[in-house]
Amino acid sequence: MASESLDSLYQEMVLDHYKKPRNFRLLENADIHSEGFNPFCGDRVVLTAKLDQQGIISEVGFKGEGCAISQSSASMMTEAIQNRTLAEAKELVTVFKEMMQGKMLDQKEEDGLGSLVILQGVREYPVRIKCALLTWSTLQDAILEQEK
Amino acid sequence: MASESLDSLYQEMVLDHYKKPRNFRLLENADIHSEGFNPFCGDRVVLTAKLDQQGIISEVGFKGEGCAISQSSASMMTEAIQNRTLAEAKELVTVFKEMMQGKMLDQKEEDGLGSLVILQGVREYPVRIKCALLTWSTLQDAILEQEK
Amino acid sequence: MFNSEQIRSDFPILTRKVNGHQLVYLDNAATSQKPRQVIDALSSVYEQFNSNVHRGVHTLSMEATEHYEDARRKVAEFINAPEPETVIFVRNTTEAINLVAHTWAIQNIGPGDEILTTEMEHHSNLVPWQKVAEMTGAKLRHIPVTDTGLLDTSQLDQLINEKTRLVAVVHVSNFLGTINPVKDLADRAHAVGARILIDSAQSVPHMPVDVIDLDCDFLAFSGHKIMAPPGIGVLYCKRSVIQDMEPFLRGGEMVREVWFDHATWNDIPNRFEAGTPNFADAVALGAAIDYLNAIGMEQVRSHEMEITKYGLEAFQSLEYLKILGPADHTLRGGLIAFHSTEIHPHDLGTFLDQKGIAIRTGHHCVMPMHRKIGLPASGRASFYIYNTTEEIDLLIETLKAALTYFTKGSSS
């Protein structure tokens, strides 16, 4: 029983992040603390981050429970936003969401996403897109909160 | 535009009772006072009657508003139950209801009903049966109340 | 272009015989008939992707959810709602109004406040407010109706005042046919800080309705009156009004998280859709809207105006029958109620039914207005896009025969 089509969803890197999530801890005294929850499926992400004096995300940690897609997306995101400014992170959220909604990316955007582009595979599974997006929406909420 | 089939419903006598209802008044100091109402169509009957010392219905009066069937049925009923005992009236209710539900009547029952048998025509119009029955259910309620 | 024959052929039931005659269906204000396109859409749900919505990752569930949310988008566009989330699916107009009564109303109305409705309300937009008044200590008031069947607007400055918290008003009366000035009422309500709920049961199916233009806070209608099945209805709510409101029915779908002793709420619209929603009938409602959009709501309205104008004139020829409601057809929806001093409407109804003509007889769930004008009941012929002037001719002819039939004894 081959499952080639599934391989685009469950890329090796995705499963690796799922099994060994990076930055899987909640930071104390975090500047950012945001929680995301999908009431229909129960996926959860709690995101914490510290900002340095220049407003750069100096440290990120998350905890969560849920499927491989939601958790690996969170894990990969924590790596991607580290050492970025909030503005850069916000831009990343936009680009990531656009990618998931099916927009063709230009080279610059693709470079910006780096290895996150492998989550494109989720697009073929529309019902799972919200899994991939959960952590990004959580980050977005946090940034909007920060901007207030 | 002939309407032969309707003639079994709107017998001349029925229309006559509708246009000139008998005993169309409410009795004062009545022993029996009962009100019937059909919430779906708005037909209404108020029934009053006096009992003499032998428990015979000595006087009956009704008021009401509604269709030809409900009002003529009431008018004809007031004539039919006059000078009967409550027990006889109760029996009449039973026989009338059975007739309307389609039961074959024996000769004795038919004789008891007298001219009320013409209301049989309503049976072919199932949705109108409740019109014909309204006044009888009202009488039944009154008798049950009396028997308490 | 508008093609009556073409349209009629879309409605399978119109070929039916009733008592040996071709059905003439003039009871559209009670419920509408369904085109083949809607019936087929419904069958397709069950044949192709039936599944519970929102909760599954499997294909059927995903497809069912997509179709359900697509129907929500169609409804939103149809009434020009700013976003799909402001469209809540309920069973019918009645449930929609009760939802507002049990949520926004009891959370925002208090002793001494006033709820304003009209004398021509359907029970569904009256009895819930009696309950709210009783529960909150608010006063229920009614805009009077004039002899010509219009809202008496002469006292409005006094009726809509600082104490008014809610104006709940029927858009088109299902009894008098009157089209009420809801946009003006919305302005007046907002000017005193009140909210307005519009009972659009008889408007959304028959004419263009634009919730942004009307600027209403709540708007309710029933699917079954707009060519969709009886199990689906719509409550539109302004987001700002409903966003943080406590829920009504509680259970699955409407929660965010649940513990043994408490729970938190999902976002709109799910917060107000407890339990498995009637996604199948919602999809059918979407199909009904597609069908009507293809014709065009302006077309629907002008066709009904034409029929109504024709009917109002034809009724003049009938002795013993008096028409209720405004005389001007441009001020009316597509229905004509009438009464006769000689014959009870039920008897007329039965006579017409013998000829295959279906009209409504009774109080049409508008008892207080009937009582006010001294009638226990009335007859009502109500139209939709598939009705024709030939059917009106038949109605009039048969009413004439009925009047002859029932009055023959009078002269004997």
Added chain:
Amino acid sequence: MFNSEQIRSDFPILTRKVNGHQLVYLDNAATSQKPRQVIDALSSVYEQFNSNVHRGVHTLSMEATEHYEDARRKVAEFINAPEPETVIFVRNTTEAINLVAHTWAIQNIGPGDEILTTEMEHHSNLVPWQKVAEMTGAKLRHIPVTDTGLLDTSQLDQLINEKTRLVAVVHVSNFLGTINPVKDLADRAHAVGARILIDSAQSVPHMPVDVIDLDCDFLAFSGHKIMAPPGIGVLYCKRSVIQDMEPFLRGGEMVREVWFDHATWNDIPNRFEAGTPNFADAVALGAAIDYLNAIGMEQVRSHEMEITKYGLEAFQSLEYLKILGPADHTLRGGLIAFHSTEIHPHDLGTFLDQKGIAIRTGHHCVMPMHRKIGLPASGRASFYIYNTTEEIDLLIETLKAALTYFTKGSSS
């Protein structure tokens, strides 16, 4: 006799392909599929006699009313209700329970009283009682669930006591599969003067249920889980309990007489059916009941027991997967929930879906019980009369493949 091929051929959707594979529908606890007979019954309503019920004297209205009331009689017979009037049509189980919460419960429960439910309730039989407890000052308690997935009856004497006013309990758990001893709970409830409500969403569709034998005061189920459409559900109530109760939703149909400032109520069941009822889906529910009666509910039950037994055994062969709920198939309804320490159920669900197999994944609207056993989510395969042991084989085989697929990285 029972003929699986024959039955399967009645369900058009079962011929569907999903992701290139024959659909294997194992999500019946969420919603059931509909046989051709039900789909046709629904189309017939719209093609032949669609009309508003109760209010008309014309033929269509009369026929619609007859079919609607006929459906009520069928439901009453199906659950052995003493009279059709004790069957109230609602949208779904959730609305049925909310109806009881908003009527009997708030009218009969007060401060210091107790409402008893269980730890395995669906949100729909939990969240409404949280609200009633909050509104009335009553205390909400829960019968604990043992490690083996059964109700812990050891404390019942203390849990069902003089303060208990209502026991609200699920008949068959949609998560653990457990069949609860509802008859015994009814006896105990009545012994202390309490009422019992049974959430039969997962029992009425799958086994004989007799409300007289159970002696329950309220019983609720959903049409969509019993081969009928999603817009119809049933609340059975003992007449003596509901007879004089204040209504819930207000509007048309449920009133006797209406004045501008007050109203009186119609009799049961109409009193609790405000607005135009979903008569079409009620008729379809009648057709579903006819369909099931022709098979026989004993047959349905024994078929599902067989499948469940087969499934429980087959699951043993799967590494990484743990079955939830009682081990004994005779104590279970036709469903099996499971979880894996290695793989999240959504990922399993997506894998299975690629092979055309539909299972449910998530919390199944039973969050508190999931939390209690430390799971955020689980997978669930649930069966109906059209499922076969071959489908179970396919499920197991595919789960095996999924486990290999998702754990392959573990060893790399």
